[in-house]
Amino acid sequence: MSPSRYWELTVGVPADLSEGLTNLVWELGALGVVEEEPPGQAARLRAFFPETARASALEQSVRDYLDGLRQLGFAPAHEVTVVALADENWHEAWRVHFTPQRVGRRLVIAPPWDTPVAGRRLVITIEPGRAFGTGHHGSTLGCLEALEAAVEAEAPRRMIDLGTG
Known part of the structure; x- marks a missing residue:
């Protein structure tokens, strides 16, 4: 995966389901999690994982979790993406x-x-x-x-x- 050093998983999530999904990504080994509620857009959750994580396994775990929510009658988002992120000065970059x-x-x-x-x-x-x-x-x-x-x-x-x- 070099020179990228992190995976970013993004999933749309209604506010009433974000806490459980946040807990899941922490359990999967997330290094950090951001909940975003952009004005006029659907809420989404972004989680960041080390390069040693398997992107396909992360995506499948989240999809399985969302499928379980659907079976319980909830309506979570369908779109899940995992992309590689290049290494940069994350200590400062998040401040923007x-x-x-x-x-x-x-x-x-x-x-x-x-x-x-x-x-x-x-x-x-x-x-x-x-x-x-x-x-x-x-x-x-x-x-x-x-x-x-x-x-x-x-x-x-x-x-x-x-x-x-």
Whole structure:
């Protein structure tokens, strides 16, 4: 497979099925997993595997899993792709995917390397990590919008984020 050093597996996945599929790819030996929800497009999951993994076996395992979901009455996506990726500076390359994002009327979520001039917006700086923590997930955005509405009604003197997931 040289000079490529990684396999990228991509599969469309409805939000209600992403957790199980994410667990599967970790069990198959993924080095990293990205859940993407591009505006106006179907959600997809991308998982990255070492070059020592067998691409055909990865693809077949995911197809078998999706077939099992279909037999249970779920409607997962059909398209599964596995492509070779060239080696590059992954430590830095992934950062281009995390840009400042406006939330509601007063907030903006930004990674520490790309903090915008907020103007009238309050900047929430989040260091994206392997676990939950990019700030771009729909549940995070919904919570922030609800929080914004609550503090507009009556701003608390103190607030804490317990991070309970």
